[in-house]
Amino acid sequence: MQILNYTSQHREFRHRMREFLEKEIVPYIGQFEEQHITPKWAWRALGKEGFLCTAVRPEYGGMGGDFLYSVIASEEMAKTNHTGLASSLHSDIVVPYIEAFGTEAQKKKYLPSCVSGDIITAIAMTEPDAGSDLAGMTGTAEEKNGEIVLNASKTFISNGINADLVIVAAKDAGVSDPYKAVSLFLVEDGAPGFKRGRKLEKMGFHSQDTAELFFTNCRIPAENRLGEKGAGFGMLMEKLQQERLMTAVGAQASAELMLDYTTDFCKQTKDHAGKPISKHQAASFALVEMSTEIKLGRTFLDKLIAEHAAGEHVVVETSMAKYWITDLAKRTSQRCTQLFGEYGFFEDCPVVRGFRDVRV
Amino acid sequence: MQILNYTSQHREFRHRMREFLEKEIVPYIGQFEEQHITPKWAWRALGKEGFLCTAVRPEYGGMGGDFLYSVIASEEMAKTNHTGLASSLHSDIVVPYIEAFGTEAQKKKYLPSCVSGDIITAIAMTEPDAGSDLAGMTGTAEEKNGEIVLNASKTFISNGINADLVIVAAKDAGVSDPYKAVSLFLVEDGAPGFKRGRKLEKMGFHSQDTAELFFTNCRIPAENRLGEKGAGFGMLMEKLQQERLMTAVGAQASAELMLDYTTDFCKQTKDHAGKPISKHQAASFALVEMSTEIKLGRTFLDKLIAEHAAGEHVVVETSMAKYWITDLAKRTSQRCTQLFGEYGFFEDCPVVRGFRDVRV
């Protein structure tokens, strides 16, 4: 029984994207990791081939693909074992805000370039002192003379350095109910008062440019508000289901990839008696146990993908999936490295990058 | 998205069975547990209402129900929180051997009484020294003068005391390949040389009559061989998928039941400050974490049920489900009892029976 019904078009898309990545991206990943950023040409190449923002409707330059295309793109990207080309963040998390809540003018202005990769997007919610507590946000937005003036510090912003367009969440200082005070704003690269901080040094995600962003009396046109004034919280909530689901999709693909690498290693590596490590009983049980857990995660996830694609409200279940599957990926990374023995702490052990990256 | 498509007939069956059990069985379970056996009248009552062997075809007295009826019957039985009426063992594990491999005469002779509950069945494979190693079995069967003479000791036989008909696995001593030596035999209560040992004292499963069975020069008619000579191993393998699946179905239902009991307790019990325990953060997280795991198990299981019902070969996946879900039930029992505090080690704490029973 297949929970997800991939059509031959889906499969062709997956195949084409995999081939593209293997040929055009994978050879450069080592460089991206060393440079701690993925260059813009890679984004554009991806966009040119139609692998960005597959869900955007044709009138804005996209292919109007169903949700399964997003899943495929995200999975194939995860299988390249790097995180710098955060195309799923761009395509499935940030850009959908513009398409869902943007004015016709905003959509016309931005979406085609988002699809082509000429605009790379980021979303700036988290603040240094508030963490995941959105109500505790302190960044402010004020309207003055037909402009909006932003004052906020944001941190842990993925694509922070590359981003050409940032969706910034900030509060109307005049509104006391924190749930009614937040609005979203579109801030372009070069807006006066918008500065990028340093690239953050991290445990992993080395090919990704995570950064702090500063908005100091940053002025943007009033029409750059995204959605209704004060509706930010609601918009964020509305998109939560897809965000969590995409996190789970990435983590699941990553766990599967690590297990594949480890299984291959155990089959290929022989002990001094010439016996493959995979025939050591403890290793073979470990592989079976991990693959059982991973299959459980996969089944749960596929069902949620189908439900989400069908427009069902499964926000509780996607939270569960995000919690359980990101933990699964972490456990898998910890256990897989063990099976490599001493080799498991060398960077060229194929699961080490995953070990670092899954902790984000 | 519903993976399993229960029809209104299924739901009506579930409803009817639940009402029946609540009224006719649940009030007596305390007695069954004390007496360490479930009396035959309970089996017959179940049979009379059509809750046994739902899969047996109408020509043999059954309702010819699809696999979902088996699942429903097994789940509803699990929700009575006792194991003595091992109707799933009878209906979904033992009797299917007769229907699948029996001769027309055997089927005519036994199946209608299996359906009515007048015959309770058991299956005797495990031997004291061989455990789960079927190839290590030492019980023998010899043909002599048109009769079969069995010599075997079997242990851990569920329904061992109640059983009116036992399927016994034994080896042809003349065949050296252990995988070709095993045959199955139908042994009726009262066969000369068939003795039941003591009821075994166990950690749980108190309402179930687990026993040792002894066959000492036990003579049965030659026509009581079930299936081909030497085909025992193959028959056992063929039924493995359903056996494992039914074990998982029971364990899953049991985990769900324990979590329900615990959630109710935490909501109803107040600390000295009048706050329900379920509002203590640690307890509420524990409940959410358990319910996440249980949902994962449920989704995985439902998919396998659908696949099994559709006749797919999913024997590896059912092994995974059996391993993971029985472990889930155990973990759930261990964690739920903790949430009851000191009350968690008293027998009238509703999850304690489950704590003992899931370890079988």
Next chain:
Amino acid sequence: MEFALTKPQKEIRKAVREFARSKFENETLLELVRTGQYPADTREEAAELGYCAIHFPEEFEGGGLGLMEYVLAAEEMCRTDSSMGLGLLLASFGSECLFRFGKNSTAPQYLPGVAAGKMRCGAAFFENRGDSDLSGVKTSAVQENGSLVINGAKTCIANGQTADFYVVLCKTGPEQEGPGKNLSLVAVDAHADGICLWPSGPTLGGSLIDFADAAFENVRVPEQNILGRPGKGLAHGLDFLDEARIQTAAMALGTAQGAFERAASYVRQRKQFGRKLFEFQVIRHKLADMYARIDSARWGVYSAAAAFDKGGCDRRTAAAAKLNAAASAMEVSDEAVQLLGGYGYMAEYEVEHFYRDAKTLELFTGPPQALKDAIAEGITGKPR
């Protein structure tokens, strides 16, 4: 740092081991575990050798030794058999309150009887089955003409119906004072008028011990039956709980060790698929995990006991010792049940009651969540 037992400690351990091995006989024992009948004779024999009051002061017929020696004895008893160990050890549960918090006139009245293996103590602390926080105690003890008049109800009292005296945690101040304030520990003779007892119901483990609920209705005891300082009952109760947790931890440790040894011996004997079970790497690794798990709990228990004897065991150390030891007993006995296959489930092979006892020990004297609250308080202080 020395990690060696002293010679007398080694001797006690050896003597208790020999006693337990000779007196805890499998068949009788399984019958006792099944029926819950109390092994009064064995307790008296243990008492004659001084094993029922190792840590009581000598003036009350105790051994005058430390909690460390108690711990070693408890470990050996529960290792030989967890249910028998619990049965012998918990019979005196709570009697420490009669001597730990200062001289008390009730001590000579009861402690020698406990030391002789004849009397039992009922620690009547809890009132709410689902909440182990002692500060919510409502049972009142009101002064009246040199007496205390006790009214209230308690639950899950170990030795509830067989105790000769109770240690009752009571509110001795006005009710409106708020939770935890002005509590006192009071010794109450089991023959006092107005005590009504009924069984708390059968238990999963610890099956030789009876648990009962009690109602106190105008029960009068002399004022001097207050143990320790009046009004300091909560502090005393928690101090007692520290000691009780180290004791329970020792029982859990022995339970783990006993389950491990049974499993190790089973897999060494049992053949499957043509080989001894212990030759399979997965089985070997399970044994190794069990061994390491016990190792990770043992020293914590010993060090807590040693600190207690020096007067310096803080609450979190006792709680952590119990948390680890109980978890180790649960994990190890769980694994033992698993390793024995079908036999693990059978009463005859014993590990099943080790598993039930482990769960009982895990919840008795503080389930994990209460222990974690205590440890966290030690790290960061109380939350608001």
Next chain:
Amino acid sequence: MEFALTKPQKEIRKAVREFARSKFENETLLELVRTGQYPADTREEAAELGYCAIHFPEEFEGGGLGLMEYVLAAEEMCRTDSSMGLGLLLASFGSECLFRFGKNSTAPQYLPGVAAGKMRCGAAFFENRGDSDLSGVKTSAVQENGSLVINGAKTCIANGQTADFYVVLCKTGPEQEGPGKNLSLVAVDAHADGICLWPSGPTLGGSLIDFADAAFENVRVPEQNILGRPGKGLAHGLDFLDEARIQTAAMALGTAQGAFERAASYVRQRKQFGRKLFEFQVIRHKLADMYARIDSARWGVYSAAAAFDKGGCDRRTAAAAKLNAAASAMEVSDEAVQLLGGYGYMAEYEVEHFYRDAKTLELFTGPPQALKDAIAEGITGKPR
């Protein structure tokens, strides 16, 4: 039983703690961790205070103290910073082989240099990255005119490119003899002709230490460079591994403690949803779990070290100490990363490198599966 450090032990611990706290400075340190540059000055300063050879005999400029004192120092260093601790401690990794197995002429040549913080040792044991079983060693050392001629290749040698000498496990008997037989440990000067080195590649943790692979091509050393008894190299190697596992366990313990303290301090300061993080029960319970987890590992490490110093630490005790300590470092540092939220992932907040170092320690000197094999062998003997 005494659970107190002796006064000199307490003094060493305190002195090392003060040294580490004053010398391991956050900013420089993070830069070193990032770039992998070796803190040679800090090592020399540590050496001046005697911290680089606490457990070496005095005749080789060592402290003449036990493994217990080494353990206390290692714990403090790694607690202050895991990467710095590993950097300082592992520089001498393997040099114990020069004095543990009997007098050897190479000891005066190298050990004083190590003790002075100037020389480093490269333990060249493994030949197969995925298999930590030493008995498969194939590198040969053949006697020829009073010399040994070494041929073969080794992998993952700590201090591989910076070592002044290597301890190489070689086959000194005929190849056909079968695995593990007739191996010997040989000291090899790094300047000997015929050694070819290349980096094993960057590592996940332990980033101050360089790992290299080496090829030995007709490398000649004097016959007397055999360490301990000729032909007993496997036994010596395994004995060294016992000591190394206790050392690694101590580093893991310190790593766990350091990660715990950083997390505890973070949740005490950080506010979310209007309250300090530590006021949330789930956070408190996580701290309690971390505390109890460390507690469950610490005593096992100490007791193994104490037993080692008495000459009585069996293989399974050392293996269990390392298994528990490494698991505790993994779990505690994992939880610390989690508790710090996004900051846990950032180099600046340090716990991320504790987590990477914990994984490195878990696999170095024997991954869990090798430790479990060793423990099981101690319980049941070798399988067929």
